[in-house]
Amino acid sequence: MLKSIGIIVLNWQGWRDTLACLNSLKTLSYGGFISIIVCDNNSNDDSFFQILNWAKQQYPPSEIDVFPSSFEAYFDNPKFKIQNPKSFVLIQTGANLGFAGGNNVGIRYALACQNYQYLWLLNNDTVVEVHALSALFHYAEAHPHIALMGSTVVDYEQQDSVQCAGGCRYFPLLTIFKPVLGGQSLEKVLQYKGDICIDYIYGAAMFLKVATVQKVGLLNEEYFLFYEELDYTARIKQQGYEIGWCQKSLVYHKGSASVGHVRDNHRDKLRRANYYENLSTLKYTANFHQAWLPLVMVLRFLLKSLALIIRGDFYLFIPLFKAYRDFMYKK
Numbered sequence: 001m002l003k004s005i006g007i008i009v010l011n012w013q014g015w016r017d018t019l020a021c022l023n024s025l026k027t028l029s030y031g032g033f034i035s036i037i038v039c040d041n042n043s044n045d046d047s048f049f050q051i052l053n054w055a056k057q058q059y060p061p062s063e064i065d066v067f068p069s070s071f072e073a074y075f076d077n078p079k080f081k082i083q084n085p086k087s088f089v090l091i092q093t094g095a096n097l098g099f100a101g102g103n104n105v106g107i108r109y110a111l112a113c114q115n116y117q118y119l120w121l122l123n124n125d126t127v128v129e130v131h132a133l134s135a136l137f138h139y140a141e142a143h144p145h146i147a148l149m150g151s152t153v154v155d156y157e158q159q160d161s162v163q164c165a166g167g168c169r170y171f172p173l174l175t176i177f178k179p180v181l182g183g184q185s186l187e188k189v190l191q192y193k194g195d196i197c198i199d200y201i202y203g204a205a206m207f208l209k210v211a212t213v214q215k216v217g218l219l220n221e222e223y224f225l226f227y228e229e230l231d232y233t234a235r236i237k238q239q240g241y242e243i244g245w246c247q248k249s250l251v252y253h254k255g256s257a258s259v260g261h262v263r264d265n266h267r268d269k270l271r272r273a274n275y276y277e278n279l280s281t282l283k284y285t286a287n288f289h290q291a292w293l294p295l296v297m298v299l300r301f302l303l304k305s306l307a308l309i310i311r312g313d314f315y316l317f318i319p320l321f322k323a324y325r326d327f328m329y330k331k
Contacts, residue, residue, distance in 0.1 A: 002032030003137065004116045005133065006035045006037050006113075006116040006118075007035065007037065007120045008037045008106035008119060009021055009036065009124050010106070010124060011124050012047075012102070013043040013044065014043075014047070014124050015046070015050040017254065018038065018051060018124040019050065022038070022054060022058075024126075024129075027130050028131075028132070028133045029130050029131050030137065031134075034087065034133075035085050035089055036089070037109060037110065038090050038091070038106075040090070041096045041097055048090070058088070062086075063086050063087040064090070066089075067092065068092050069095075075108035075112045076108060081112060082115075091105055093105045098223070099225055099226075099228050100221045103228075107119065107213060111213065116210050117211075118136075118137065118207065118209055120133065120207045121206045122205055122251070125204075125254040125255065126156075126253050127156065127252045129249075129250035129251070131248070131249075131250075135248040136149060146241070146242045146243060146244040147212040147241035148241070149245070150207070151250065151251040152166070152189060152247055153204055154253065156252040156253055156254040160185050161186070162182060162184050163179055165181040165198075166180060166243075166244065167198040167201040168182075169197065169199050170230060172292060172296070173289075173299070177199075181196065186250075190247065190248070196245060198244075198245060200229050200234070200243070202229065204253045207249075219232055222283055223280045223283060224280070225280065227281065227283065270316065271315065271316065274320065274323075276323075278319065278324070282297065282300075282324070286327075
């Protein structure tokens with residue numbers, strides 16, 4: 001029997017990417033009930049209205065729910081239950097809550113509905129293949145011991161190149177990650193028969209059981225950006241659950257839509273991204289590898305500094321210094 005699934009997409013000033021993602025979700029072959037839950041992190045462009053206008057063109061009014069930011073507090077009230085959840089839900093979070101905070105608004109809505117068995121958290125800069133969700137569902141049903149699953153994430157610009165098979169390896173002492181099967185051809189990855197080792201599920205596409213959320217809790221809002229998926233995967237493993245890769249679920253990921261790319265000269269975005277990357281790395285290390293924290297702080301600072309000097313990215317030293325300062329004095 002097919003289960004009800006909530007698909008959560010977080011938007012922050014990226015409505016064009018979000019609409020492309022939503023258009024792909026409308027083509028999904030899954031036959032069960034789906035709610036698309038879009039959370040807008042108080043974008044200061046016209047994202048909210050663009051997304052709402054898209055929904056009005058795709059769904060009858062009876063299948064659309066819109067929640068202003070004033071409703072968010074109700075989602076946490078155990079007495080607040082949402083009857084008959086709609087096919088499309090648009091929630092204004094009221095502030096830029098970051099990745100974890102924004103997605104948590106959608107998760108709390110889904111829990112208040114008491115109607116979904118699975119949740120799919122997708123980056124707004126993804127486009128999904130028509131069978132991506134049905135593959136995840138059947139994989140999850142066939143592997144009840146796996147609580148969190150990743151898809152085969154493919155480069156949107158080079159669609160024969162895989163970004164990762166479900167997730168990445170993480171080396172906590174050096175604070176570096178390696179995408180599993182990253183850079184290999186899609187054909188080769190889809191034919192892959194061996195075992196793989198994944199330390200965490202890639203945050204661009206995370207499929208999980210609602211029962212897992214009820215036991216493990218929400219995403220950790222201590223991280224504004226980056227490392228949320230590492231933290232959540234670690235907490236899932238602490239509860240005795242496993243993670244896995246659904247090979248046949250294909251998700252095409254643009255990447256760098258919100259954090260910027262050096263080739264596009266997005267210096268402001270890159271400063272912001274580098275600040276939070278460094279800060280979140282230190283927070284994660286403190287939370288899960290406390291004994292290594294002093295060594296990690298020294299190694300990361302030296303290696304980051306060396307990389308910035310080699311690349312000539314001297315403007316990124318300021319966010320590096322600020323991240324260390326804020327971690328040491330505000331943690």
